[in-house]
Amino acid sequence: MEPLTTEMILVMAMIGVAVFLFIAEWIRVDVVAILMMVTLPLLHLVSPKEAFIGLSSNAVVSIIAVIIIGAGLDKTGLINRLVNPVVRVAGKSEKRVIIAISLTVAVISSFMQNIGAAALFLPAIQRVSKMLKIPLSNLLMPIGFSAILGGTITLVGCSPLILLNDLLEPFGLEPFGLFDVTPIGLALVGSGIACFVFLGRFILPKAAKGAEETDAQASETGSFPVLQEVFELHTPEDFTDYRDPVSVGDLRRRYLVNVVALTEPPDFKVLSPGQEVQVRSDIDLVVFGPEENVRRMAEGEGMLLKDRIETFKEDIEDSASGIVEAVLAPRSALTGKTLNQVNLQERYNVTPLAIYRHQETYRAEIGDMVLEPGDTILLYGSWRNLLVLQKERTLLFATPEDIELMRPEKAMFAGFWLTVALVMIMVFKIQLSVSLMTGALGMIISRVLSIDEAYESVDWRTIFLLGGLIPLGIATEKTGTAAWIAHAVLYQIGSVSPIVLLTVIGILSTIFTLVISNVGATVLLVPLVVNMAIAAHADPRMAALVVGLATSNSFMLPTHQVNALYMGPGRYRSVDFMKAGLLISVIFIVVMITMIYLIYGV
Amino acid sequence: MAIITISRGSYSKGKEVAESVAERLGYECISREVLLDASRRFNIPEMKLIRAIHDAPSILDRFQHSKQAYIAYIRSALIGRVKSDNVVYHGLAGHILLQSVPHVLKVRITASLEDRIAAEMARESITETEARSLIQKDDQERRRWTKSLYGVDPWDSSLYDLVIRIDKLTVADAVDFICRAAGRPGFKTTDALRHRMEDLDIACRVKASLVDQFFDVAVTSEYGNVIVYTKLPERHIQKLKKKAKDLKGEIEGINNLEVHAGLPYPPDSV
Numbered sequence: 001m002e003p004l005t006t007e008m009i010l011v012m013a014m015i016g017v018a019v020f021l022f023i024a025e026w027i028r029v030d031v032v033a034i035l036m037m038v039t040l041p042l043l044h045l046v047s048p049k050e051a052f053i054g055l056s057s058n059a060v061v062s063i064i065a066v067i068i069i070g071a072g073l074d075k076t077g078l079i080n081r082l083v084n085p086v087v088r089v090a091g092k093s094e095k096r097v098i099i100a101i102s103l104t105v106a107v108i109s110s111f112m113q114n115i116g117a118a119a120l121f122l123p124a125i126q127r128v129s130k131m132l133k134i135p136l137s138n139l140l141m142p143i144g145f146s147a148i149l150g151g152t153i154t155l156v157g158c159s160p161l162i163l164l165n166d167l168l169e170p171f172g173l174e175p176f177g178l179f180d181v182t183p184i185g186l187a188l189v190g191s192g193i194a195c196f197v198f199l200g201r202f203i204l205p206k207a208a209k210g211a212e213e214t215d216a217q218a219s220e221t222g223s224f225p226v227l228q229e230v231f232e233l234h235t236p237e238d239f240t241d242y243r244d245p246v247s248v249g250d251l252r253r254r255y256l257v258n259v260v261a262l263t264e265p266p267d268f269k270v271l272s273p274g275q276e277v278q279v280r281s282d283i284d285l286v287v288f289g290p291e292e293n294v295r296r297m298a299e300g301e302g303m304l305l306k307d308r309i310e311t312f313k314e315d316i317e318d319s320a321s322g323i324v325e326a327v328l329a330p331r332s333a334l335t336g337k338t339l340n341q342v343n344l345q346e347r348y349n350v351t352p353l354a355i356y357r358h359q360e361t362y363r364a365e366i367g368d369m370v371l372e373p374g375d376t377i378l379l380y381g382s383w384r385n386l387l388v389l390q391k392e393r394t395l396l397f398a399t400p401e402d403i404e405l406m407r408p409e410k411a412m413f414a415g416f417w418l419t420v421a422l423v424m425i426m427v428f429k430i431q432l433s434v435s436l437m438t439g440a441l442g443m444i445i446s447r448v449l450s451i452d453e454a455y456e457s458v459d460w461r462t463i464f465l466l467g468g469l470i471p472l473g474i475a476t477e478k479t480g481t482a483a484w485i486a487h488a489v490l491y492q493i494g495s496v497s498p499i500v501l502l503t504v505i506g507i508l509s510t511i512f513t514l515v516i517s518n519v520g521a522t523v524l525l526v527p528l529v530v531n532m533a534i535a536a537h538a539d540p541r542m543a544a545l546v547v548g549l550a551t552s553n554s555f556m557l558p559t560h561q562v563n564a565l566y567m568g569p570g571r572y573r574s575v576d577f578m579k580a581g582l583l584i585s586v587i588f589i590v591v592m593i594t595m596i597y598l599i600y601g602v
Numbered sequence: 603m604a605i606i607t608i609s610r611g612s613y614s615k616g617k618e619v620a621e622s623v624a625e626r627l628g629y630e631c632i633s634r635e636v637l638l639d640a641s642r643r644f645n646i647p648e649m650k651l652i653r654a655i656h657d658a659p660s661i662l663d664r665f666q667h668s669k670q671a672y673i674a675y676i677r678s679a680l681i682g683r684v685k686s687d688n689v690v691y692h693g694l695a696g697h698i699l700l701q702s703v704p705h706v707l708k709v710r711i712t713a714s715l716e717d718r719i720a721a722e723m724a725r726e727s728i729t730e731t732e733a734r735s736l737i738q739k740d741d742q743e744r745r746r747w748t749k750s751l752y753g754v755d756p757w758d759s760s761l762y763d764l765v766i767r768i769d770k771l772t773v774a775d776a777v778d779f780i781c782r783a784a785g786r787p788g789f790k791t792t793d794a795l796r797h798r799m800e801d802l803d804i805a806c807r808v809k810a811s812l813v814d815q816f817f818d819v820a821v822t823s824e825y826g827n828v829i830v831y832t833k834l835p836e837r838h839i840q841k842l843k844k845k846a847k848d849l850k851g852e853i854e855g856i857n858n859l860e861v862h863a864g865l866p867y868p869p870d871s872v
Contacts, residue, residue, distance in 0.1 A: 246792055254825035256858055293857070300825070360843070364827050364860050 008480040010043055015515050022557055022574040029558055029567065029574065030461045033468025045475040054470030055463070059435045063466065063561060064458055065436035066116040069418060071457035072443035074123040076411040077317070083124040087132075094134045095197050098109075101289060102196075105143050106150030106189045110157045113432065114552075115561040118147040122569060137205055139578055140570035142196035144562045145555060149192045149588075152552050153185035154178055156426075157408045160522040164548040167526040173541050184549065184595040191591045192584055201578040205572060230260075230316060232286050233293045234304040239281040246301065249275030255297040257289035259378050260351050261312050271315060272381055273350045275367070284311040288323075288353055288380055291327065296377065321382040323353070326395035330373040333394050339377075340367035348389045350381030410448045417442035465564045476515065486512075486528050498538035502546050505529050506589045509550035514559055517544045518551040525551075542600055546592065553588045555581030603835055604629075604789040605684050606707045606780065607696030609756065612740050613718040613725075615768045616711035620692035622777040633693035640679035641670075645816050651676055652694075661718065666815065673699075673751065674813040677872065678806035685799040687791050687854055697761055698752050702870050703802065707789045710762045716767045797825060800855060804828060805872045807853045808846075820871035826857035831867050839863050 014036065021032040028508035041051040054060060066592070073079050083101070090100035101121070109220035125143060129136040151158030155165070155178050165175040196204070240246075248259045252275065261271045262285035271279065280284065286309065287294055298305040309316050328334055334342055344350050355369055356376040357364045362369060371377075378393065379386065390397050421439030424430045444451050444491035476482045486508065493504050512521035525547045558567045558577050568570070606623060610616025624631035641648040648840035677699045684691060684700070693699075697708045715737070720849045721766055722733040748756045759765045764783055784788070791799075801823040810820040819842070820831040830846050832839055843861045848852070850859050 253827065256827055296857070362860055362862070364829050364858060365862065368865055369862060370864060476708075 004484065005479070007045060007483055008481045011045055011475050011479050011481045014040065014043070014045070014472065014475070017517075019557070024257055025573060028461075029564075030465045030468070033465045035468075036472050037464075037468045040475050045479060046471045050474050050478075051471045051484075053290075053474070054467035057470055058431060059466070060466050060470075062113065062436050062464055063115050063119070063565075064463065065421075065433065065440040066113065066119045067458050067462075068440035068449075068454045069421065069436060069443060070120040071454065072414045072440070073120060073418060074448050075453070076414040077381065077408045077546070078414055079120055079124045080127070080246055080317075080412050082119070085129065087128055087247060092132055094132075094138060095200075097132060097134065098196060098200070099129065100191055101128070101139070102146035102193045103189075106146040106153065106193075109150030109544050110153035110185065111148040112323075114147045114151045114158055114247040116436075117150065118562040118565055121147075122565070126414060126569065133366050137570045137572060137576075138200070140566040141204060141572065141576070142193065142200065144566040144570075145192050145196070145580075145584055146189060146561060147188045147562050148552055148554065149185070151185075152549050153182055153187050153490060157182060157185070158552055159519045160548045160551040160597065163519060163522050164526070167522065168530075168541065168544055170527075171530050171540065173325070173544070174570070176541075176545065181545070181549065183599055184592060185289075187595050188549075188588060189593050191587050194298060195587055199583070203283035203583055205576040206580075216451070229291055229294070230286060230288055230309065231291070232306045232309045232312060232316075233294075234284050234306060235279060235281055235300055236302060236304065237282045238537070239279070239302065241281070241330070246279045247275065248273050248277045248279065251287070251297060251301070255289065255293045255300070256381065257287045257293050257297050258351055258353050259285050261286040261289050261315060263311060269315065272345050272351045272385075274345050286312045286316055288351070293318070313369040321380070322386075323378060323380050324386055324397050325356075326377045326379050326397050328371055328373050328375045329394070329396050332371075332373060334371050335373055335425065336370060338368055338370055341534045342371075344379070348381065349385045350379045350389060353380055354411070396491065407448065408431060408447070414443060415448040416538055417446065417448070425555060431474070459565070459568060461568045462561075462565050465558070465567075466561055469559055472515070482512065482521075484527070486525060488530050490528070498533075498536065498542075499593065501533065501536050501538050502596065503589065504552040505532075505543055505546045506592060509547045510553040510585055514557050515553040515556045518554060518560070521545055521551045539585075539600070541597060546596070549592055553585050553592075555584045557581070557589075603786045603793065604707055605687060605700070605703065606690045606709060606779075606784055607692065607700055608692040608709045608711060609695075609762070610711045610743075611713070611718065613717055614711050614713040615773055616663070616692055618707075618773050619711050619766075619768075619776045619780070620690050620771065623784075624690040625778050626686070626781050627690075629688045629690050629783055631666050631690045633691065636676060636680045636691070636693050639683065640675040644675040646672060646675060653777065665837065669751070670817050671813045674806070674810045674872075678803075678810040681799070681803045681806045685803050689701060695748070697756075698748055698754070701752075701761075702872070703795075703799065705789050705791055705795050706712040707764070707780070708762045709783075710756075710759070710765045711776060712765065712767045714767070717769065736762035763851060797800045801825065804805060804853060804855050808856075808859075809872050811849055811853070812842070812845060815845065822868055822871045823856075825863065826855050828856050828859045830859070830861045831865055831871060832861060832863050834863060 005522060016037055018032055021027060021035070022029055027035070037051050037054070038047045041048045070079075082104070086100045086104050090096040105117050110194060121143065128134070129139055130589065152161070155161045155176055160180065168175060248262075251257055251259055259273060259279070261269065261278070262279065263271055263283045264270055265280060265283065287297075295305065298301065314320060339352050344352055352366060353363075354377075355366045356378065357374070381389075381391075386397075387393060399510055411497055417439045420442060421435045424435035424438060440454065444454055445447060449457075489504065489508055493501070496504075509521055509525055512525060525545060526544050529543040529547055530540040533540040555563070556578050558564050558572070558574060563577060606629070608616050608620045608623070617812070620633075621631050623629070637651050640646065641652055651672050654669045676695075680691065680696070680699050683689065697710070700708075702705045718737055719730060719733045722728070722737060723730060726733070728736075735800050744756055748754055754761060764779060766779060768776060804826060805821040805823040805828065808823070808830065809819065812819050812821075812830065816832065816834075818833060822829050822831070830842070832842060834842065839861055846859055846861050850856050
């Protein structure tokens, strides 16, 4: 066995420091990565060029491009159209939502980059979390893990498996078919999801209160404890017979329910109708209010409460309209006036739903309240109208920070450029980063999103986390540390039965993939294990397959791209990954070895 | 299906009319019961309530505000009694306390002063001068009471749907008129009006529960959505808010309760 050099010891020390800092969280994970980027060249473990090569690496550029493509798809509402049916099937149960989205993401991830699937779904998952009031941290980890596991369903699902056949070639071994790994992959995905469904509450982090105060979306519901939900109702044909006419204002006063849209015969749609508008017979109306009040109204006034939004589906969609908190600025022109005098409904076509003042929510007769600086008004309206109001600067919009105008009309372009990118990858085998950047560029040129929006959509935490870990991987390989560890381990175990050997290879690959990249681990380990297997009279193809699969077993540290991506939005800490990841990793190895044993009879 | 209030001066045969109307229509006839209810419900001696509703507020009352509290109690008790309909109320101040209820048939029965004096002389066996001064004093007291608390004159005929003077018209004539008027569509209780009575009942209960601590509040209720208006400055209303919040669980029918400060009291508030 080779002697241990100083450089190797230094690299191992750096890995130790990085892992320690990931766990201790004295500084944020992305800062740890930058620390590595700077320290490694200073210690002469990598060249200065190599230190920053990560930022221009295929993987990082691909991720930047995928995030931009994802933002474009989200802006046009394409992902929503895919997620909505999935969520509808799942209903409101948290477990079923997790299963449904996880499966969808896993399937998509089986034929495209895991990080791509994960990034594309992130905005949609955030929305589902808000809509169904499921903490984001309960959704992201299971879904992220499924995206990683889904990569093992086909041979093109993740980079290690794509590489695998190339690595087997020099040994003259028979290449794997596209779907050879499918049974194993499916078993892995199934066991992973099952683990979260049955043990989720033990392994998932509790939704901390910290998440609320930092998450702008959550604080919106936090400050308005009376939750406003949207419902569509229908008035019967005899609604106005034998009774006093009912106006929008009447419904508001009687049930504290806000009518935000109604139809006028024959087929006009009125959005944000004024208080005096009468509710006629045989029309549809959309209301905002607590469910309890809406049900009381439906019963009291003899209206039919629909299961879902039908007539106004497009107008009420998240992409077209929404709720904002608007704060009355000091010296605002509205100070001292009442909402009735300001008449937001007439002038801007937005509906005030409630006023929040001095820790108190006011919903009744808010039109008469004299506005004071600091009052927060909950407003509903189409984004377009809200934007007009925002530009007046009499009200400061608290949430969402920037009103995004969705561009559903650009959905065709977004879909087209996604297809172009995918075709470039799959058919023409052009490098991932180039193909994806082409797609991203296409979206910008066809104005699916502006270049500034594209820049804003990129999460720099993810970029630097990945970019910083890549030189660590380079250092591990270059100094021979990785090879030394592999040799040492294989030397230690000596000659054992094939199953034990495969298990050890699995564990080794898992550890390697956590520290150096999955691709790096594969490149490094496959030649080694093939030799080892031949020496131990085990099937070298299976040994290589174990490496290819187990390099996706990257759950214990946020070093995998998908974990790094979801860490920020999910407000996870490294400990959270260790807790859930350890269990999933153990199950991964057990399931993988069992499946290989069952299918290939090793 | 109606609510009838009969307002009367002393010795004006109003009680007789009320009882006959109630008998003819099969309605309940109430007067003192309301005070008993209020006395029982709020634990106030009946005498104090009578004085509150009969005598004009003294200088002392202006500081104590107990009169407002008593009136809120009586009003709450009265609404509780009449909201179920088919009632003739001939107690004190009915027309004032039920002023905001549109379908109440408000009747005033008067009699000529000479007749009233004669009746009083016969009942109390006193001289004519004494009787005259007593009746005039009584009338004046009532006048001052309604004026000081509600700013209206009970002798203003525009407060009533019907003013009948028992002199040439007999008690029986008056009963006829009233019974016919009660059948007119304007006095019919509709669904909307029933809701309004429920709301008035809730508003009065809320006010009655608050008034001993916060005399200057106004309460509205629409379909159980109660708003308590106060002129207290924002920083002083925490106690009121807390108390009001507690009421939500105590008084049946409240769906939502909010305290709004610094706004003019709506005209239909109690």
